[in-house]
Structure formats: structure tokens, C-alpha cells
Amino acid sequence: MPVNEDRVPWLPERAARPAAGPLLFLRSLLNNPLKIGAVAPSSPKLSRLMASPVNPSESLVLEIGGGTGSVTRALLETGLAPQRLVVVERDPELAAFLRREFPTVRIRCGEALQAATIASGEFGAPVQTVVSSLPLRNLAKPDQIEIVRAMLDALTEDGQLIQFTYAAGCPVPEKQLGLKAECLGRVWANLPPAAVWRFTAARNAKRANTRH
Numbered sequence: 001m002p003v004n005e006d007r008v009p010w011l012p013e014r015a016a017r018p019a020a021g022p023l024l025f026l027r028s029l030l031n032n033p034l035k036i037g038a039v040a041p042s043s044p045k046l047s048r049l050m051a052s053p054v055n056p057s058e059s060l061v062l063e064i065g066g067g068t069g070s071v072t073r074a075l076l077e078t079g080l081a082p083q084r085l086v087v088v089e090r091d092p093e094l095a096a097f098l099r100r101e102f103p104t105v106r107i108r109c110g111e112a113l114q115a116a117t118i119a120s121g122e123f124g125a126p127v128q129t130v131v132s133s134l135p136l137r138n139l140a141k142p143d144q145i146e147i148v149r150a151m152l153d154a155l156t157e158d159g160q161l162i163q164f165t166y167a168a169g170c171p172v173p174e175k176q177l178g179l180k181a182e183c184l185g186r187v188w189a190n191l192p193p194a195a196v197w198r199f200t201a202a203r204n205a206k207r208a209n210t211r212h
């Protein structure tokens with residue numbers, strides 16, 4: 001989908017050095033393969049699918065695991081104003097890169113486990129959408145559940161968590177967490193192919209009741 005610069009006046013020009021993002025991604029990957037969890041940045045098609053459930057005029061959005069910004073760009077391309085978006089990235093070098101690429105977006109060098117604190121600190125409220133590129137399947141099951149719960153805690157009651165995965169099935173134990181899971185589609189033009197999932201609170205299931 002071509003970007004309409006009139007509709008999105010705050011969308012920054014693509015990097016003057018277009019190779020800078022992929023090279024930095026590769027370096028971060030070599031330094032810390034399990035924590036990066038992908039062999040390449042998300043493709044534009046995957047990033048657009050990740051951004052597609054966002055209502056740009058009503059949503060506050062927390063992006064977790066910003067990497068080199070392909071999903072950040074797709075979120076801004078929906079027409080989402082930069083002040084409605086906060087990006088959390090744990091790697092300081094990637095966070096610094098994101099700040100240079102998206103000077104009008106709040107980039108927080110931090111940890112997904114702090115999602116709710118970051119949302120209330122930045123917006124003073126929970127958000128309607130959390131968009132996560134975290135490599136969940138590289139984590140042990142208890143850590144996976146802890147991190148997904150932390151992201152759910154940043155959401156409003158009717159909020160949505162968007163997560164991509166390279167796995168064939170659902171990347172989150174949705175029943176255990178009281179969630180309704182919906183696969184939004186699979187992108188074959190991605191390295192490797194990936195699917196995007198949307199999680200919302202299941203009707204008649206209270207997330208709080210699933211905590212022990």
C-alpha cells in the first residue's frame with residue numbers, strides 16, 4: 001500500500017542510509033540471537049498486517065520490541081498520530097536507532113514486563129492496543145505466560161494484543177489466560193513466513209480469575 005504523505009504528514013522520510021537498519025538488526029542478532037528472535041526485520045507486508053487492527057483515531061498504542069522500526073512505520077502509516085504511540089525496546093542500541101528514525105515518537109528503552117507501568121507513565125491510562133514483536137517461542141513457558149500477562153495488564157478491558165509468530169499454531173496459551181484468539185492471516189513474503197494473531201478477553205472469562 002503506498003504511503004500518502006499528505007494523510008500522514010509526521011511520517012519521517014525513510015533513512016538516508018537505507019542499509020543502516022538491516023545492518024544494525026544483523027549486528028544485534030549476532031550479539032544476542034535468542035533475545036532478537038528473528039533472522040530479519042519484519043517485512044512491510046507483515047508489519048502492515050500487524051498494524052491493521054489499529055483504529056488510528058481512537059487507539060493509544062504500545063509497541064513492544066520495536067527492533068529497527070518496521071512495525072513502528074506501519075503503525076504510523078495507518079494515520080496513527082505519534083503522540084498516540086509509545087515504543088518499548090530493550091536493546092539500548094536499537095532504542096537509540098529508533099529515536100533517530102522516529103524523532104516524534106516516544107521510544108522507551110525498557111522491558112516488556114514493565115508494559116503497564118510504561119503505559120500509565122506515558123499515557124496516564126491503559127492502551128487499546130499492544131503490538132508485540134517479542135520472540136515468545138524462545139522463552140520457557142512460565143516466562144512466556146508472565147510476559148504475556150504483563151502486556152495484557154497494559155490494556156483496557158476491551159483492548160487487544162497483536163502478536164506475530166513463525167510457529168504453525170497459536171503463540172499464546174489462550175485458554176489458560178482467558179483469551180479469545182483469532183489468526184489475522186499468514187504472510188508468506190516474510191523471512192521466515194509468519195502469522196499474526198489477535199487476542200482479546202474471552203467473553204465470560206475474567207483475566208483476573210486466571211491469576212494464581
Ligand SMILES: C[S@@+](CC[C@H](N)C(=O)[O-])C[C@H]1O[C@@H](n2cnc3c(N)ncnc32)[C@H](O)[C@@H]1O
Pocket residue numbers: 025035036037038040041042043064065066067068069070071088089090091094110111112113133134135
Ligand atoms: C523480532 S525482533 C524485532 C522485530 C521488529 N518488528 C523489526 O522488524 O525490527 C524483537 C525485538 O524485541 C526486543 N525484545 C526482546 N525481548 C524484549 C523484552 N523482554 N522487552 C522489550 N524488548 C524486547 C529485541 O531486542 C528485538 O529488537
